Amino acid sequence: MEKLKWPRPPVLLGLVLGPLAENRLFLSTDNYGLAWLWRPGVLIILALILAGILYPAIKEQRQKRQAERLLAKTSASVQEPKKVHLRLNRAVLFSASIVFILALALLQSRNFGFRAGLFPWAIGFPVLALAIVQLGMDLLGFERRLAHEGVGEIGLEIPRELVFRRNLGIIGWTLGFFVAIWLLGFSLAIPTTMILYLKFAKEKWPVTLILALIAWLFFYGLFDYTLHVPFAEGQLFVWFPPLYRIFFWLK
Incomplete structure (x- = not known):
């Protein structure tokens, strides 16, 4: 997915939060109809989603215009119109498979x-x-044209051994996150795995603790305190009830 420029975090979020989102959407619509869409918290989340979608596109258009102005200044010859050629590569096949599914x-x-x-x-x-839309961009070679025009960076070829190690690391951290959720529950799994990941990356303790605290406050404030999402407790608290009482007191 990295070579084809498909991000991995949405896949992880979809696997973890997909069933929960379906359940909450059903309950909200069943109880409130479509009126829940106009609540302040929902509007803020929708605004953030819209900003996350539009900002990369706007930034890309600005970079493209800057590259075109730079080419116009440095090139005195008249550029010929660009010919459109359809491409068939791994990116096209992957995007087509997603569309088909x-x-x-x-x-x-x-x-x-x-x-x-x-x-x-x-x-x-x-x-x-x-x-x-992504399939159309891949067919037209949109990403490659932008790189050729000076928009973005042309990445160097990554050695296969390094790619293999990175993929193993991603799989390991993903499985570890699921295990942490099963053992500790969401509220504790997020700061715990973040601390372990940042320290494994040799980050300093102050930065690690601050980022873990911010992540925990965001997750707890949004899902637990505001939305009252009933996450299951960790299996450790089922095996050892005194740990649950300690955590509940701290919470």
């Missing part, structure tokens, strides 16, 4: 009732639209 899933959900199909439709159609 999403389209097939939505096709199978066409007979769902409103309550059963709400979550797959709310997620599936926007993601399908974005996947189609």
